[in-house]
Amino acid sequence: MTSLETELKAFIIETLNLEDVQVDDIDSTEALFVDGLGLDSIDALELGVALQKKYDVRIDAKDENVKTHFASVRNLATFIQSEKGA
Amino acid sequence: MSVFFTNLGNPQNAHTGLCFENDTTLSVGAINADIDRLTTQLDAGKRISIYCQSTRLFMIALAAVWRAGSTAILPATDKSGYLDEIGQQFDTHLDDARIQQLLIAANTKPVPTTPGIPPATSCQAIFFTSGSSGTPKPVIKTLAQIEDEITIQSPLWRPLMGDDARIIGLVSHQHIYGLIFRVIWPVMTKQITCAQQAQFWDMVLGEMQTGDMLVASPAQLKNLHPDLATAPRPALVLSSGGPLDFAAAQSATAMLGVCPTEIYGSTETGGIAWRQQHQENAPWHPLPQLETGLNDVGCLRVRAPHIAGTDWYQTEDRAMLDREKNCFVLKGRADRVVKIGGKRVSLGAVEEHLRRNELIEDAVALLAREDDPRLAVVAVLTPDGKAELEKRGRFRMGRLLRRELSKFEEDAALPQRWRFVDRLPTDSQGKKPLHLLRALFDDNGNALPEVTEHVRNHERDAVSLTLKLDGDMTCFKGHFPGQPILPGVIQLHWAALFGASVFGSSRNVAEVSQLKFRKPITPSDVIRLELDLDASAHRLKFSYRSDQDDLHSSGTLKLRVPQDDGAKDEGEKIA
Structure with a gap:
């Protein structure tokens, strides 16, 4: 698990004010939405805004890859790193 | 004119029993003498709060406060935080020890002439209900209203009992229901009342005699002591303070030998209607002289002398009226709307949807804090639900239920905070007080x-x-x-x-x-x-x-x- 992944998990918990879930409880490869961690569209909206602020990444809702970027913590970390590298 | 005070002061009743404590029965005359004594120790025109363990001392204090020309404040509990919360609303506080001190002090002084009987309309008692905000909300009742209600109800219940039927209470006299049936009723109908609230059925088993009257709450009737099946049979079992489910009504009937008589009402209204659940969803019969109607959104309104005189009182309970049979069925509460993100969310609707889920047995929706932007739910799970919780953990379980709920409810009404418990916290009245639910968060x-x-x-x-x-x-x-x-x-x-x-x-x-x-x-x-x-x-x-x-x-x-x-x-x- 990379340090960015750990950081993202803590960031998700803090941003969404999630109770009863710790960094260790989130698997880097599990689905963030629906039957994985169980986040939903309301969370996605909030998380998207917060990620733009903190990591200065542009999330284009029309981009077909958005779903893939948000699929798991690992994908999100890869996406942020690639945006930064660009 | 007050039947309560007239009966207390009538020399013909002086030797009639009124209150029993262990093996001793005190007469109307003895209680009235204490009321006289305590009255001399109290000031007129004050707000005096009363919180007692003993129903005998409570009765004496309440009557004395009224006789002295003051108003009685009746806190629901003696938790220090609660008394602080209503703190600015009273001048003096009377508890068991203080009342006993004052009675002793009165003995050492010559008894001055005490004030006469006050008119029942000027005797006020102030109760506190937990308003929707969670802050205690004062409700003023007069002795006249309480006497009117008892005058209407006593022809229904008194003939079902023998002359010497005593009253055993499992509910507190600090609430309107207990005050009516354990304190004012016995004086008006000449019954003997138990000076102690039975906290548990064990205490009832030791006291109950055949033909007695039980004043209980739905929570207590749901949890009966097995030995009651062979105990002396009461003649009348009252249940009020919340709904009694059909299964509990059935098992109570089998155990106690008499079907509980439920009374529907509130602190604001007093009694409105009664029923016995011989079959499921039995309709409610309005009390005699009580008129019923519905407002535009189908909520019951009522009019009776003991409620608001000639004015209608609008409840927030949805109902279906059967005019021909003069009865009604209740359809749940219409209020309990909170604002989340500027949207109005009906807590009742959220709960109804949750209860329909096969993983959920019972649920209460609430805001854990007044300014919390997240909806909270306290839920009791079914065995399937518990297995699912075991598998997923608390957070993912909450998210699963939230997803299911999103099929019916808008985003604002989707709960963010979940607590899973084995049973919902209830107080001695069988209600689910907001502060106990909030404490879970x-x-x-x-x-x-x-x-x-x-x-x-x-x-x-x-x-x-x-x-x-x-x-x-x-x-x-x-x-x-x-x-x-x-x-x-x-x-x-x-x-x-x-x-x-x-x-x-x-x-x-x-x-x-x-x-x-x-x-x-x-x-x-x-x-x-x-x-x-x-x-x-x-x-x-x-x-x-x-x-x-x-x-x-x-x-x-x-x-x-x-x-x-x-x-x-x-x-x-x-x-």
């Missing part, structure tokens, strides 16, 4: 353990709580791997939070002293947390003990007192 996700037994010492601010621990709790995680123990700092935190929820004391700790950790607490221990509050010194003593009474840890917390709380300072000066 005090921990901010750092779970407080569930309380399986709650024994309150009423002599002082002391309580014993049996806690259900479980290895999955966050507090056991990480220390130590393979050998989890409960961290000391969590033990202090729990003591302060449980103190705050039971006594209403401050949850902030300023100082810790006399701290001893003798034996670690592990997830498999059955642990009793004992709390003892010295409210004036703001000191909370705690100890964690095992079921074998072994001491695990103990200490004293000095609680931080909020500096800006003017009302609290005021309350302490007066008390």
Whole structure:
């Protein structure tokens, strides 16, 4: 698990004010939405805004890859790193 | 003209029994003499709060406050936080000890002429209901209203009982229901009432005689003592303060030999209607002289002399009227709307949808804080639900239920905060008080353990709580791997939070002293947390003990007192 992944998990918990879930409880490869961690569209909206602020990444809702970027913590970390590298 | 005061003062009733305590029965004359004495010790035109354990002393104090020309304030509990909350609303506080002191003091002085009988319309009692905001809301009732209600109800119930039927109460006289049937009713219908509230069915078993009248709550009728099946049969069992489900009505009928008579009403209205559930969803019959109607949105409105005179009183209960048969069926509450993100959310609708889910047995939706932008739910799960919780953990379970709910509800109405409990917290009236539900969220996700037994010492601010621990709790995680123990700092935190929820004391700790950790607490221990509050010194003593009474840890917390709380300072000066 990379340090960015750990950081993202803590960031998700803090941003969404999630109770009863710790960094260790989130698997880097599990689905963030629906039957994985169980986040939903309301969370996605909030998380998207917060990620733009903190990591200065542009999330284009029309981009077909958005779903893939948000699929798991690992994908999100890869996406942020690639945006930064660009 | 007051039937209550006329009966108390009538020399013909002087030797009639009114109140029994253990083996002694006190007569109307003896009680009235105490009322006379206490009246001489009280001022006119004051607001005097009364909180008693003894129904005899309560009756004496209530009558004396009215005779003296003052108003009675009736707090629902004597939790220090609660009394502080309504603190600015009374001038003097009477409890059992203070009433006894005043009665003794009256004996040493020559008895001056006491004021005569006051008109029933000028005798006021102020109750506090937990309003939708959670802040106690005062409700004023007059003795005249209470007497009117008893005059309407007594022809329904009194003929069902023999002349010497006594009244055994399982509900507190501090609430309107107990006050009507355990304090005013016995004087008006010449029945003998028990001076102590039976807290448990064991106490009823020791007292009950054939043909007695039981004044109980739905929660108590749901949890009957098995020995009642062979106990003497009561002639009448009253149930009020909340709905009694059909299954409980059936089992109570089998156990007690008489179908409970439910009374529907509220502190604001007093009694509205009654029913006996011989079949499921039996309709309610309005009390005699009570008119019923519906408003535009289908909520019941009522008109009766004891409610608002010639005015209609609008309830927030949805109902279906059957004009021909003069009865109605209740369809749930229409109120309980909160605003989340500017959207109106009906808590009742959220609960109804949740209860339809096969994983959920029962659920209450609420805001854990007035300004919380997140909807919260306390839920009891079905066996399937419990298995699912075991599999997913609390967070993912909440998210699963939230997804299911999103099929019916808008985003704003989707709960963010979930607590799963074995049973919903209820008070002695069988209601689910908002403050107990809210206390479940005090921990901010750092779970407080569930309380399986709650024994309150009423002599002082002391309580014993049996806690259900479980290895999955966050507090056991990480220390130590393979050998989890409960961290000391969590033990202090729990003591302060449980103190705050039971006594209403401050949850902030300023100082810790006399701290001893003798034996670690592990997830498999059955642990009793004992709390003892010295409210004036703001000191909370705690100890964690095992079921074998072994001491695990103990200490004293000095609680931080909020500096800006003017009302609290005021309350302490007066008390």
